Amino acid sequence: MAKPTLQIIVGSTRPGRVGKPVADWFHEHAAKHAGFEAELIDLAEVNLPLLDEPRHPRFAEYEHEHTKAWSRRISAGDAYVFVVPEYNHGYNAATKNAIDYLNHEWTDKPVGFVSYGGIAAGTRAVEMLIQVVSVLGMIPMPIQVNIPLIAERMTADHRFTANEVLDNSAVAMLDQLARWTHRLGSSR
Template structure:
């Protein structure tokens, strides 16, 4: 069965991300075409990237990076749930991505973003980063406004449009994750 990780990319106190990520997980779990699991970056505190060589050139020397690699490697695809901070994604997301290479390669990725303008710039930033890691970036994405899609800016209230867009995003992530299986089978992840 195809395995998809939903990665929650906010670690700040009083964050809105858990509501959005849980909505994604609940919606995804009703599907029968893949297994979905939530990974909260708060549970995986990584220091600023501290490996002596880039991940594409050799194995990690630090236990925290090896543990992160072991957590990510089994998945066939990903959905990043990210807020937008200052026209980009939070540094914790980029840092978590930068710690690995082979564990991301030849896997599909989709985005659920949120912010004042729906978090679209954070998703666009991640599209560039993930493409550089040989990830298949799907075209559909969910964009959630903290001004109109949260009651009192704190309680997430998804609407039918969000649900339909999430379904299309998940359809693409699962399809591309499945289609990329032969490429992943040809590579051994360290």
Template sequence: MAPESSATPMTLTAVVASTRPGRVGRSVTDWFIARAAECDDFVSHTVDLRELALPFLDEPHPPALQRYTKSHTRAWSRIVDASDAFVFVTPEYNGSFPAPLKNAWDYLVVEWRHKPAAFVSYGGVSAGTRAVQTGKQVVANLGMLPIGPTVSVPFVGELVEDGAFRPGKVQEAAAEQVLDELARTARVMRLLRDGTY
């Protein structure tokens, strides 16, 4: 019989990385979260960095100490700490990820550790893939485990109709792979964090 902790649904947090006006990131995230809602392994929710509105890192102490002085940091810490897995939905800006995403990562250290990270990227011909490659380096340095499968959306503007993202078969299949791998990895890593693995 599997331990109770491995049977309980896990919390999957999808992070909308783009904060600019006119972005499509929120609609892409809404689609992914709808797919995740069909997966019994997860209870899913979205964190929109535009709504979270973290200021540029303004804590006086290194985040590894967890000596937070700001209410917005403590709120962000609670969200990340309560999550078992993450999906970062990101465009590519100049060969990398948006600055608000790096800022959100940099606020915390301990809360990220031993949790899997997946990426959904979008853009033009490159589909945001360079943002994923550089992002994986950052999350690995935070002690997260970036999984292999990703969702890449080239020419994303062609797949948005009336503000809603309409994925193709390739994106649908990739989302299924991402969710399957996240579920397997997150269960093992939750046992690791609990000290039962």
């Protein structure tokens, strides 16, 4: 039986971002996890324009090819992890835009969060995201990976360095996502 697909979505598109190195670290954990086939999706590469569909996404009557491609890609996922920064006590616009393009594609699927920022570790961004994904029928995981003082975890050559606590949090969240993906798979 095929493993479910976990899509890890890099939310930041900002030049010089740390989201990609953080996502690469998390993707390594996910690739080793027995519960998933892991796919890394970088919103900077997806490059969605600001929501430009004339009809509400709940109708799934997409006009633009970039939306149709995004729909196909996200529909192939069984679970998601958003890797998000905290900007001004919230999450970033590229993540919101990517979520808002779709509706049914997200429904009844578990979602986890890897957040990063200053002393608050991106937790305020995740709190806002939980409200949004819940309205879409996604199931947010209670276990999160929250990375405080992200600048201190970056090397001079722009690589992310985790510690044992972060590595353990990543595995715990992946375990929880795997359980929920299995439970929800039969309901979809």
